[in-house]
Amino acid sequence: RGLTWLDSGARSFYTKATAIRTPADLKGLKIRTMDSQMAIDMMNCLGGSATVMGYSDIYTGMQQGVIDGAENNVTALRDHGDVTKYYCFDEHTRILIDNFWLASGYSSGEKDNLRYVFNWNHKRFPDPEKFFENMNARGINVIPNLKPGILKHHPYIDLFEKNDVFIKTPDGKAPYYGRWWGGEGRFFDFTGPNGRNTWKQLLEENILKKGTKTVWNDNCEMDGVEDRDAQCDFEGKKGTMAELKILHSNLMAYTAKQALADVYPGERPYIINRAGYAGIQRYAQVWGGDNLTDWRTVKFNIATILGMGLSGCSNMGCDIGGFAGPAPEAELLLRWLQNGIFQPRFCLNSANNDNTVTQPWMYEENLPYIRAAYQLRYRLMPTLYSLMYESNQNGMPAWRPLFLEFPDDPKCYTDKNLTFMFGKSILVANVVEKGATTRTVYLPAGCTWYDMNDNLRAYEGGQTIEVPVTLASIPMFLRGSAVVVTTEDVKHILKDTMRQIDLLVAAETDTSFVLYDDDGHTEDYKNGVYAKTTITVKAGDRTDIRFATEGSYESPVERMTLKLVSKKKGALWASVDGQQLPQYIVRDGWEAAESGWYYNLPDRTIWVKFAKPAKKDFTVTVSTEKFDLIGMAED
Numbered sequence: 001r002g003l004t005w006l007d008s009g010a011r012s013f014y015t016k017a018t019a020i021r022t023p024a025d026l027k028g029l030k031i032r033t034m035d036s037q038m039a040i041d042m043m044n045c046l047g048g049s050a051t052v053m054g055y056s057d058i059y060t061g062m063q064q065g066v067i068d069g070a071e072n073n074v075t076a077l078r079d080h081g082d083v084t085k086y087y088c089f090d091e092h093t094r095i096l097i098d099n100f101w102l103a104s105g106y107s108s109g110e111k112d113n114l115r116y117v118f119n120w121n122h123k124r125f126p127d128p129e130k131f132f133e134n135m136n137a138r139g140i141n142v143i144p145n146l147k148p149g150i151l152k153h154h155p156y157i158d159l160f161e162k163n164d165v166f167i168k169t170p171d172g173k174a175p176y177y178g179r180w181w182g183g184e185g186r187f188f189d190f191t192g193p194n195g196r197n198t199w200k201q202l203l204e205e206n207i208l209k210k211g212t213k214t215v216w217n218d219n220c221e222m223d224g225v226e227d228r229d230a231q232c233d234f235e236g237k238k239g240t241m242a243e244l245k246i247l248h249s250n251l252m253a254y255t256a257k258q259a260l261a262d263v264y265p266g267e268r269p270y271i272i273n274r275a276g277y278a279g280i281q282r283y284a285q286v287w288g289g290d291n292l293t294d295w296r297t298v299k300f301n302i303a304t305i306l307g308m309g310l311s312g313c314s315n316m317g318c319d320i321g322g323f324a325g326p327a328p329e330a331e332l333l334l335r336w337l338q339n340g341i342f343q344p345r346f347c348l349n350s351a352n353n354d355n356t357v358t359q360p361w362m363y364e365e366n367l368p369y370i371r372a373a374y375q376l377r378y379r380l381m382p383t384l385y386s387l388m389y390e391s392n393q394n395g396m397p398a399w400r401p402l403f404l405e406f407p408d409d410p411k412c413y414t415d416k417n418l419t420f421m422f423g424k425s426i427l428v429a430n431v432v433e434k435g436a437t438t439r440t441v442y443l444p445a446g447c448t449w450y451d452m453n454d455n456l457r458a459y460e461g462g463q464t465i466e467v468p469v470t471l472a473s474i475p476m477f478l479r480g481s482a483v484v485v486t487t488e489d490v491k492h493i494l495k496d497t498m499r500q501i502d503l504l505v506a507a508e509t510d511t512s513f514v515l516y517d518d519d520g521h522t523e524d525y526k527n528g529v530y531a532k533t534t535i536t537v538k539a540g541d542r543t544d545i546r547f548a549t550e551g552s553y554e555s556p557v558e559r560m561t562l563k564l565v566s567k568k569k570g571a572l573w574a575s576v577d578g579q580q581l582p583q584y585i586v587r588d589g590w591e592a593a594e595s596g597w598y599y600n601l602p603d604r605t606i607w608v609k610f611a612k613p614a615k616k617d618f619t620v621t622v623s624t625e626k627f628d629l630i631g632m633a634e635d
Contacts, residue, residue, distance in 0.1 A: 047098025
């Protein structure tokens with residue numbers, strides 16, 4: 001088991017890989033990539049995220065940020081309720097948000113503006129508990145930033161020195177001092193119980209008990225400790241940073257997991273780490289570090305996410321729009337967001353050098369396209385959540401290089417078109433070139449592909465095609481044998497209930513998909529409280545789609561629709577669990593009906609709708625057998 005050809009390093013998950021160019025290069029290598037089982041995080045870790053990286057420092061009048069969950073507004077509040085200024089989400093943007101990343105400005109000293117982890121700036125946040133209460137009431141998960149470096153005037157410096165929490169000089173006689181934000185700093189030693197226990201104590205009392213259930217571990221590469229012989233406790237055995245540097249970030253996440261379990265027993269931990277080593281997927285969602293605002297970065301980030309997925313870290317993403325540099329231009333931000341909606345960690349986070357903050361609505365002319373991208377993200381939530389469950393079970397990443405799904409196609413090993421598979425059913429070919437009017441795509445051999453933006457126009461695999469694109473384009477291609485599950489019901493993960501699911505099925509050959517659902521936040525799934533539905537498609541003139549559900553979770557889903565690709569002909573009949581459904585010739589009639597089927601000619605799909613049966617095992621059958629019109633069937 002475990003890491004195959006990819007070796008993860010310590011800083012921002014730098015990876016190096018043995019070249020894989022042909023199927024022969026895979027011999028002897030296991031595609032399973034998990035060193036340890038990936039954690040199942042809270043479902044809202046997959047939701048859209050806003051950040052206040054710049055706001056908490058730039059605006060002196062800002063004292064308390066709150067997102068209005070109903071209107072998607074972020075407002076500056078004074079005295080916990082007086083709305084003084086809209087500064088982030090304007091109600092007309094209708095951008096979907098579930099998480100609010102609170103940058104380290106909340107912890108800055110009131111006199112010197114320096115960062116002091118576990119401290120609260122009460123001029124900006126007079127009542128942190130009320131702040132979290134307001135945010136939680138609106139269904140917005142706040143994610144406070146934490147950093148492991150300690151400056152000399154830290155409010156808790158006496159406690160830290162008393163508890164002997166720091167990494168030491170090589171001789172072990174004094175704390176090691178190194179580069180840090182705002183001057184020389186000392187660094188928590190997570191390899192010893194003194195450091196971990198003190199960190200855990202303050203994390204619980206000063207952060208988690210204020211009202212948040214999420215931890216954002218930043219700057220945890222420990223790069224400020226530049227002497228490789230600096231001494232770490234290592235459970236009393238002593239060791240050097242050269243030996244142990246890679247462990248600190250993992251142990252920082254491990255400590256957060258323990259703290260969350262103490263404060264919120266029975267709840268799933270949601271932890272984000274900027275750095276980690278093999279096994280970090282057991283504890284944290286990760287991201288790719290401080291990326292540059294540049295067209296090239298969009299491309300590099302696709303490769304980074306694919307590599308990280310192969311290294312066992314499927315739950316990751318990169319800062320959308322870039323972290324460092326000037327504000328992204330309008331087209332760049334749009335294309336970045338259109339790619340970001342597929343990333344498990346979907347977050348805009350910036351420290352721009354031109355006094356701006358990267359936000360999704362900053363170019364109003366592109367708002368319709370950005371809204372559409374966000375809406376697609378949320379429609380795909382049932383599929384994405386199921387892909388993350390698959391990663392937990394067997395290590396298969398949500399993002400997959402083409403060769404992982406098509407190992408027998410040599411061209412998939414040399415393809416340079418920056419495409420990827422989203423699960424096994426959808427090929428994504430985001431537009432990543434400035435001013436592009438076309439997109440070149442290689443479609444792997446061995447199946448038909450359907451253009452999901454062009455009425456499911458069919459292409460044979462094994463060829464390179466060029467498709468026209470506009471600013472609205474998010475090129476996606478459905479595999480010839482595929483199951484994709486979407487919903488229109490979820491606009492806010494913590495508040496909305498999924499009452500209906502919609503399936504898009506292509507049945508060139510037999511295929512299957514595991515749809516996973518649970519309550520999204522507790523650990524009850526460990527006791528069987530989940531709904532794991534294996535959707536099995538048996539292809540043929542009678543296509544059977546079987547739904548077999550395991551687990552005791554009572555799914556709220558009441559209704560289902562199914563669209564089956566059938567390019568050659570329409571249906572003869574359709575049934576649910578043996579009961580035939582009425583046919584509708586006119587689309588309006590089908591849409592008004594409670595159940596039935598309809599053949600949609602523009603994309604040549606058979607539409608089936610029905611109330612979800614109470615049974616845990618049922619089958620939908622769609623017949624495309626020949627219709628004998630008054631004895632006129634062909635011989």
